[in-house]
Amino acid sequence: MERTLIRELNTCVGTQVLIRGWVSVRRDQGKMVFCDVRDRSGMVQGIVLPISPAIEIAKEVTVESAVEVVGTINKRPEKNITADKQNGDIELSVESLTILNKAQTLPFDLDADLNLDTLLDNRPLMLHTERERDIFALQATVMQAYRNALIKREFTEFQAPALVGGDAEGGAAAFKVSYYNEMTAFLATSPQFYKELMVNAFERAFTIAKIFRGEKHATPRHLSELTQMDFEMGFIRDYHDVTRVLEEVVREVVVTAGEKHGGIFARFDTTLPLAPDPFPMLTLTEAQAIIRAEFKREIEDTSDMSPEDERQICEWARREKQSDFIFITGYPTKKRAFYTYEEPGKAPFSTGFDLLFRGLEINSGSQRMHDYDEMVARMQERDLDHEKFSFYLQGHKYGFPPHGGCSTGLERFTMKMLDLKNIREATAFPRDMNRIDMRLSS
Amino acid sequence: MERTLIRELNTCVGTQVLIRGWVSVRRDQGKMVFCDVRDRSGMVQGIVLPISPAIEIAKEVTVESAVEVVGTINKRPEKNITADKQNGDIELSVESLTILNKAQTLPFDLDADLNLDTLLDNRPLMLHTERERDIFALQATVMQAYRNALIKREFTEFQAPALVGGDAEGGAAAFKVSYYNEMTAFLATSPQFYKELMVNAFERAFTIAKIFRGEKHATPRHLSELTQMDFEMGFIRDYHDVTRVLEEVVREVVVTAGEKHGGIFARFDTTLPLAPDPFPMLTLTEAQAIIRAEFKREIEDTSDMSPEDERQICEWARREKQSDFIFITGYPTKKRAFYTYEEPGKAPFSTGFDLLFRGLEINSGSQRMHDYDEMVARMQERDLDHEKFSFYLQGHKYGFPPHGGCSTGLERFTMKMLDLKNIREATAFPRDMNRIDMRLSS
Numbered sequence: 001m002e003r004t005l006i007r008e009l010n011t012c013v014g015t016q017v018l019i020r021g022w023v024s025v026r027r028d029q030g031k032m033v034f035c036d037v038r039d040r041s042g043m044v045q046g047i048v049l050p051i052s053p054a055i056e057i058a059k060e061v062t063v064e065s066a067v068e069v070v071g072t073i074n075k076r077p078e079k080n081i082t083a084d085k086q087n088g089d090i091e092l093s094v095e096s097l098t099i100l101n102k103a104q105t106l107p108f109d110l111d112a113d114l115n116l117d118t119l120l121d122n123r124p125l126m127l128h129t130e131r132e133r134d135i136f137a138l139q140a141t142v143m144q145a146y147r148n149a150l151i152k153r154e155f156t157e158f159q160a161p162a163l164v165g166g167d168a169e170g171g172a173a174a175f176k177v178s179y180y181n182e183m184t185a186f187l188a189t190s191p192q193f194y195k196e197l198m199v200n201a202f203e204r205a206f207t208i209a210k211i212f213r214g215e216k217h218a219t220p221r222h223l224s225e226l227t228q229m230d231f232e233m234g235f236i237r238d239y240h241d242v243t244r245v246l247e248e249v250v251r252e253v254v255v256t257a258g259e260k261h262g263g264i265f266a267r268f269d270t271t272l273p274l275a276p277d278p279f280p281m282l283t284l285t286e287a288q289a290i291i292r293a294e295f296k297r298e299i300e301d302t303s304d305m306s307p308e309d310e311r312q313i314c315e316w317a318r319r320e321k322q323s324d325f326i327f328i329t330g331y332p333t334k335k336r337a338f339y340t341y342e343e344p345g346k347a348p349f350s351t352g353f354d355l356l357f358r359g360l361e362i363n364s365g366s367q368r369m370h371d372y373d374e375m376v377a378r379m380q381e382r383d384l385d386h387e388k389f390s391f392y393l394q395g396h397k398y399g400f401p402p403h404g405g406c407s408t409g410l411e412r413f414t415m416k417m418l419d420l421k422n423i424r425e426a427t428a429f430p431r432d433m434n435r436i437d438m439r440l441s442s
Numbered sequence: 443m444e445r446t447l448i449r450e451l452n453t454c455v456g457t458q459v460l461i462r463g464w465v466s467v468r469r470d471q472g473k474m475v476f477c478d479v480r481d482r483s484g485m486v487q488g489i490v491l492p493i494s495p496a497i498e499i500a501k502e503v504t505v506e507s508a509v510e511v512v513g514t515i516n517k518r519p520e521k522n523i524t525a526d527k528q529n530g531d532i533e534l535s536v537e538s539l540t541i542l543n544k545a546q547t548l549p550f551d552l553d554a555d556l557n558l559d560t561l562l563d564n565r566p567l568m569l570h571t572e573r574e575r576d577i578f579a580l581q582a583t584v585m586q587a588y589r590n591a592l593i594k595r596e597f598t599e600f601q602a603p604a605l606v607g608g609d610a611e612g613g614a615a616a617f618k619v620s621y622y623n624e625m626t627a628f629l630a631t632s633p634q635f636y637k638e639l640m641v642n643a644f645e646r647a648f649t650i651a652k653i654f655r656g657e658k659h660a661t662p663r664h665l666s667e668l669t670q671m672d673f674e675m676g677f678i679r680d681y682h683d684v685t686r687v688l689e690e691v692v693r694e695v696v697v698t699a700g701e702k703h704g705g706i707f708a709r710f711d712t713t714l715p716l717a718p719d720p721f722p723m724l725t726l727t728e729a730q731a732i733i734r735a736e737f738k739r740e741i742e743d744t745s746d747m748s749p750e751d752e753r754q755i756c757e758w759a760r761r762e763k764q765s766d767f768i769f770i771t772g773y774p775t776k777k778r779a780f781y782t783y784e785e786p787g788k789a790p791f792s793t794g795f796d797l798l799f800r801g802l803e804i805n806s807g808s809q810r811m812h813d814y815d816e817m818v819a820r821m822q823e824r825d826l827d828h829e830k831f832s833f834y835l836q837g838h839k840y841g842f843p844p845h846g847g848c849s850t851g852l853e854r855f856t857m858k859m860l861d862l863k864n865i866r867e868a869t870a871f872p873r874d875m876n877r878i879d880m881r882l883s884s
Contacts, residue, residue: 003677020677020843021677022642022841022843023841039645039677040596040644040645040646041596064840064841065841066676066677066812066841066842066843066844100677100812100843100844101812101813101838101841101842101843101844102841103839103840103841104814104839104840106840122836123639123833124639124642124833124834124836124837124840125836125839125840127639127640127642127643128642128643128840128841132643133643133644136598136600136640136643136644137598137644139600139601140598140599140600143599144589144593144599147586147589151586154482154483156578156579156582157582157585157586158578158581158582158870159581159652159669159852159869159870159871160871161667161871161873161878162604162629162652162654162667163654163666163667163873163878164878164879165878165879165880165882175605175619175620175621175627176619176620177617177618177619177620177629178617178618178619178620179617179878179882180656180658180666180875180882181875183882185617185878187604187619194870194871197565197566197569198569198578198870200464200566200567200569200570201569201570201574201575201578202482202575202578202579203481203482204482210601210604210652212604212605214622216622224605224622225603225604225605227601234508235445235462235463235481235508235542370508370542370543371543372546390880391565391566391879391880392566394564394566394567395566396543397545397546397567398506398545398546398548398566398567398570399464399465399506399507399508399543399544399545399570400508400543401462401464401508401542401543402508402542402543410601427601428600428601428636428640429601429602429603429636431603431605433622433623436603436605436606436607436621436627437606437607437833438607438832438833440607440621440622440625
C-alpha cells in the first residue's frame with residue numbers, strides 16, 4: 001500500500017490508509033489507546049481499540065518513535081469534533097502498527113520550559129517540537145524569499161569563500177586556521193571583497209555566506225558563526241539605490257512569511273512585522289535628538305548608536321511611524337569599514353547605513369570606494385598595507401562602477417521576526433565561546 | 443534621464459537614451475571611434491562621430507572602464523546588419539560620454555589563452571569576460587534550480603555549521619581552527635550529521651553548505667573548500683527512494699540550465715547533458731564486468747571505482763544508454779562511511795551509491811543507520827568512540843525513521859556541465875594547497 005500524507009486524510013473517510021510518522025501523543029486508557037501520529041504534513045488522532053491486532057504494540061510504543069500505521073479513517077462523533085484543528089473531524093482506527101524505530105524514554109517533557117543551555121544541549125531532540133519546527137521553517141522561508149526577491153531584480157548568486165588569506169578588514173577578530181605546510185589561513189569575517197568583485201561580472205550579485213567572528217562576546221545577539229545574506233549592486237547613483245532594493249526585498253520577505261506561516265506569529269505571541277512603504281529613515285543626529293526628547297536621557301556616544309539607542313528609536317518608529325523597521329544614516333566615515341564611501345559634500349559623514357528591526361541592527365551597508373587612487377589613499381589613512389589587497393584592488397583598477405550593498409544577518413532577522421530573546425534560539429546549531437553542539441569544557 | 447538597459451534599446455529607435463556599462467571594445471578609426479558598451483543585459487555598438495561633443499573623451503577612454511553614455515539609437519544601414527547578434531540591427535550614436543571609473547591598461551588581452559594560474563591570479567579582472575560570466579551564471583542557475591526542485595518536493599532548507607568540535611568522520615583530513623581559550627575546533631568535512639538530525643524535524647531537509655578538506659591533493663578535480671548540495675529524507679523504503687528524488691532533481695536542473703542558458707553549451711564546445719528517465723544504474727560488479735569486456739583491460743581494485751573506471755563506464759553509458767549520468771551501486775559496506783546502512787540480505791554490500799556524470803563522481807549517497815544499538819555497534823567496529831557522538835546519536839535515540847540522502851558537488855557538477863578541464867575554472871575563488879586568491883608562497 002502507498003503512503004498517504006496526513007494532510008490528505010480528510011479526503012479518505014471510509015477508506016483504509018497507510019501513514020508513516022512519529023508518535024506525538026500516546027494515552028493509554030486501559031482498554032484502548034489513543035495514539036496521535038505526526039508527519040511533515042500534519043497530525044491525526046489514532047485510536048487503537050481493544051480488538052485491534054495492534055493493541056499490544058500500541059501499549060508498548062513510546063512517544064516520538066517512528067512508526068508505520070495502517071488503519072481506516074472515520075468521521076468523529078459530533079461531540080468529539082474540534083473544528084479549528086487539522087483533522088479535527090476525523091480519526092484513524094488503527095489496524096496495524098509497526099515500530100520503525102523505537103524512541104528511548106525522553107529525558108523531559110517536550111513542552112517543558114527549558115533553560116537555554118538545556119534546550120541547546122538537546123537541540124536534536126527538541127527538533128521534534130512544533131516550536132523548533134516553526135522557527136526553522138520560517139528561517140527557510142526567509143532565505144528563499146530573500147533570494148527570490150533578488151533574483152527577480154536580476155541579481156546573480158555566487159559562492160564566497162570561507163577561507164581567506166588574511167584578517168583583511170582588521171576590525172573583527174578572525175579565527176586562525178592551520179593550513180597546508182604550516183601556513184596560517186583565516187576564516188572570513190565577511191564576503192565583502194568577493195561580492196564587490198562580482199559586480200564587475202554581473203553588476204548585481206548576492207550570496208548567503210557563513211562568516212566567523214572570534215570576539216569574546218557572550219551576549220544574546222552575537223554568534224561566532226553566522227549566516228549573512230549579502231548583496232552588492234553596480235552603477236548606482238547613490239546609496240539610496242541600495243536602501244530602496246533592501247527595503248523592497250525585506251518587505252517581500254515579510255509578506256511571504258505572512259502568507260506561508262500565518263499561524264506562527266500568534267504562537268510566538270507576536271505579530272507579522274510592520275513593514276510600511278517606505279521605511280522611516282533618520283540620520284544618526286536626528287535619531288539621537290528624538291531619543292533625547294522622547295526618552296528624556298542624555299546620549300553618551302554621538303558618533304554611533306548604542307544598543308539602548310537602537311531599542312528606543314525602534315520603539316519610537318513603531319509608535320509614530322507604524323514601522324518595525326527604521327534606517328539610520330549619516331554615520332561618521334571614521335566609524336565605518338575602510339571601503340565605505342564618504343557622502344559627497346557631506347564630510348565627515350559617510351554613505352553608511354544600518355537597518356534596525358524591532359530594536360536590533362539586522363543589516364549594515366553603504367556605497368563603497370570605487371576609484372583606485374582614492375581606495376589606496378584610504379587604506380594608507382587606516383594603516384592598511386595596500387599591497388596585501390592586490391587581489392581585491394583588481395576591481396578598482398579595472399572599472400568598478402560606483403557600487404554599494406549591504407548584509408543582513410539571517411539569525412538576527414529570524415530572531416526578531418518571532419521576538420525570540422536569544423539569537424541562539426534562531427540558530428539550529430549555534431557556535432559561541434562556550435558551545436559547539438555541546439557545552440565546551442574550558 | 444533614467445537609465446535604459448541595453449537589452450531594451452531595440453525598442454528605442456529614434457529616441458535619446460542613457461545607458462551605463464563597461465567599454466567592451468574600442469576602435470579608434472582616426473576620425474570616429476567605435477565604442478561597444480556592455481551592461482548586465484547585453485551589448486550595443488556605439489559610434490562617436492567627429493562632431494560629437496564626446497569625441498575627445500572617446501579617444502581617451504580605456505577598455506573595461508565604467509561609463510555613462512547618452513546617445514540616440516539609430517537603425518544600422520542594411521549592409522551593416524548582423525542579424526543573429528543582440529542589437530545587430532541598431533547602433534548608438536554617442537552624444538555624451540562620462541567616465542565613471544577609468545580602467546588601467548589591461549595586463550593582457552582578455553581573449554588571450556591563459557594558463558590556469560594566470561587565469562586564477564587575475565580572476566577579478568577575468569570576471570569581465572563572457573566566458574567567466576557564462577560559467578558563474580550557469581552555476582547560479584544550478585543552485586537555484588536544485589533548491590527549487592527540492593522545495594517543490596517539500597524539503598526544508600537549513601544552515602549546517604562549518605565549525606565542528608571534532609574530525610568526526612575520521613576519513614578526510616580536517617583543518618584545525620584555533621578556537622577560544624586555546625581550544626581546537628575543526629572545519630566541517632560534511633554536513634552529514636546535521637542534515638540527518640533535521641530529518642526528525644522536517645522529514646526532508648537540505649542545505650547548500652561549504653565543506654573543507656585538508657588532504658594533500660593537487661588534482662584537476664579536488665579543492666580544499668567546496669560547496670556541497672546535500673539532502674536527506676526520512677521514511678524511505680530503501681535507498682531507491684533517494685536515487686529517484688536525486689535523478690528527478692538533476693533532470694530538472696539540466697532542463698532549467700538548457701532553458702536559461704541555451705547558448706552557453708555551444709560556446710563551450712559541448713552540449714546540454716543527456717539525462718534520460720531513468721538514469722542507467724549498475725552495480726560495481728556489473729560496471730567492472732562491462733569495463734573488462736568493452737575496454738579490454740583488467741580491473742585492479744574490485745572494491746571501488748578508479749578514476750579510469752569512472753571515465754570508461756561513463757563513455758559506455760553515453761554510447762549505449764544515451765545518458766551522461768549513471769548510478770553505481772553495490773559497494774562493499776566497509777568501503778563506505780560508517781553511518782552507511784548495509785543492504786538487507788546482501789552483506790557485505792551496502793546501500794551506498796555514487797552518481798557519475800561525464801566521467802566523474804559528482805554525488806555520493808546511501809541509506810543511513812537509524813537504530814541506536816546498531817549504530818553504536820558499528821561505531822565500535824570502526825574504532826570510533828560513541829561517547830564523542832552523543833549529540834548526533836540523539837537522532838538515533840529519539841526516533842530516526844529509516845532515512846537516506848546524498849551530496850552533490852556544485853563545482854564538479856558545473857565543471858562537467860561545461861566540459862571544463864579543471865574544477866578551479868568552475869570555482870570563482872578556489873582554495874587549494876597552493877592558492878588562496880593569489881598563489882601562496884611556501
